[in-house]
Amino acid sequence: MDNLENLQKELYTPSKPELPQVDPEKKVQEPPLAPPPLYEDTPPSPAIWRKVLLGAGVFLLLAVTVAVYVFFRGFYAFRKDRVELKLQGPTEITAGQTSVWKLAIVNKNETELKDGELIFQFPDFSKPIIASSESSQFKQGTLKQTVPLAELKPGGLFEREFRAVIYGGENFERKAQAVFKFKPSSGSIIFESSATVATNITSLPVALAMEAVSETVSGEKMEIKFNLKNESEAGFPNMRVRLEFPSGFRVEETSEKLYEFNNVWRVDEFLPQESKGLVIKGTVTGLEGENKVFRAFLEGLEGTNWKIYKEISGQVGLITPPLSLYLNTEPEGVTSARAGETLFYKFVWQNNLDAPLANLTLKIKLDSDNFDFSSVEIGSPSGQVKNINFNSSARTATLNRDNFAPFFGIQPLERSELTLRVKIKEKLSSAGGKLPVSATLDSTSKPEGLAVSQISASQSLTLEIKSGE
Known part of the structure; x- marks a missing residue:
């Protein structure tokens, strides 16, 4: 094994080539190490600034665009003017009729409306017609009906009718108003829309009329009739007729x-x-040729004030009396007398018509116990006075066709007269008293077309009793 390893080492070990010998003096010298060179600071070029600013502008534009989009998207979702409140009603009406108002609310927004409240204000002094199921919505004394509207969907429609009887005088204007309060579903701000309708009262179906003579004479009693007629199917509450009488008219009796x-x-x-109906009787006095104007005002109570709904007037002219009577002393102008003195009175009358008057009666009253009634003597230039008895208890003497022939009739513009002689008592019943004398002349005839109700004339005269030695 060891022989094998030795053999491999001999086979794979390469021979090392010999490196050339370099002269140390001729050896290439490497440059010494040193820090890198310093570069000078130079500003960016304008092109670079343009790129930077352009990038910032693009970023800002994108940010604004996003913000505007978000804002207007919400604004478009709700706008107050996209909530339409429409109110329709009559522009003209007759008092006492029922007016109908039609109301519609349209939500044209993309968002729902919530917590809605509709307040309908009926016209002043009207009579609302409220269904029993809606009685809780109406508050007595306010003329307001409040209708809750919990929600109104986008594109939703709400409709309602209101009814009331309208009262008032001719040319009065009555206004109805609707107010809708609401919130957008995504907000808490309360918005409000309103609408108003004005209605003019063209007529009042209550007839007011007056009846009276067109002419009369001063001092005569007259009668005036006032008639009221409700010509409609509606009732009218809180009404009255206020009367204006002319100066010189005295009310004596009313029905x-x-x-x-x-x-x-x-x-x-x-x-x-x-x-x-109302009948008034009274006496009117004034100057001949004077017109006496009577007025009547039909009024309605509005709040605490009476308002004139309708008025009428009529006039009565004072004409020369058909029969005039004149009374004075003889000689004229005597104002006082003493006890035991004899007084002379003169009565003159005239027919002022262009037609004869028949059947006249003259009543003379000596209204004092200081007159000696047994001394009364009545005479006439014509000497036609006969059998005139003075009524001591009534203190009157009456002359008519039975004892004074001229009173059978008196011709147009004819004038006649009488005289009366009376003595004042020697012993007066009261010291410092008065001696009143009055006379009334009338005729039972009434020529056709004569405006006065009675042909009559009256006069009076009072003397003072003067104390004497």
Whole structure:
């Protein structure tokens, strides 16, 4: 074994060639080790800066684009103006009619709406018609109905109708308003949309009329009638008629009680097709040729104020009386007298019409116990007075066609007169008293076309009793 290994070593050991001999003096010298050379600092070239800035700009643009995309994508998903609230109703209506408003809400957003609340405000002084199932939505005294709307899907539609009876006067305007409050599904901000509809009242179906004579004479009693008629199928609450009387008119009797300053007729609840009437009697005084204007106002209560819904007026002209009467002392202008003195009174009358008047009666009243009734004498220039008895208990003397022939009739524009003589008592019943005298002349005839209700004339005169020695 050892012989084999020795043999292999002899066979595979190569001979080493001899290296050439180098002269140490001629040997190539290697350069000494030294640090690398230093390079000078130089700025980047403009081309490099352009590349850097371009890269930064591209990055910024991409960032802004992403941000804008994200923002507008959310904005597009919800926009307030994409929630449409539409309200439709009548532009004109008759008072007492039922108005219908149609409401629609459309969600045109890509997101759902939540926590919605619809508030419908009925017109002032209207009467809402609320279904029993919706009574919880309506709050009495506010004229508001609140409808909850939990959600409204994207592209969703909500519709609703509201009804109410409209009240008011002619040319009154009534407004209905709807307000929708909501939130987008992804937010907590409350948004609001609203719509309003105005309705004009063109007429009030309640007729108010007045009846009275067109002409009368000063001092005559007259009658005025006021008529109310509800011409609709609806009732009208809280109504009244306020009256305005002219100066010189005195209310003496009414068929219905009047309130406040004796000029308010309370109607209160006016039922469908109901009629009401008021008759007023009184006396009017004034100057000949004067027009007396009467007015009536139909009013409705709105809140705490009365509003005029309708008004009418009429006038009564004061004309020359058909029969005029004049009373004075003889001589004229006496204002006082003493005990025991004799007084003379003159009564003059005239027919002012262009037609005769028949059957006249004159009543003269001496309304004081200080007159000596036994001394009364009545005379006429024509001497046609006869058998006139003075009624001491009534203190009156009455002349008619039975004791005074001219009272059978008096011709157009005819004028006549009488005189009365009476003595004042020597012993007066009261010191410092008065001596009132009055006269009334009337006729039972009434020519056709005459505006006055009665042909009559009155006058009065009062003297003072003067104390004397």
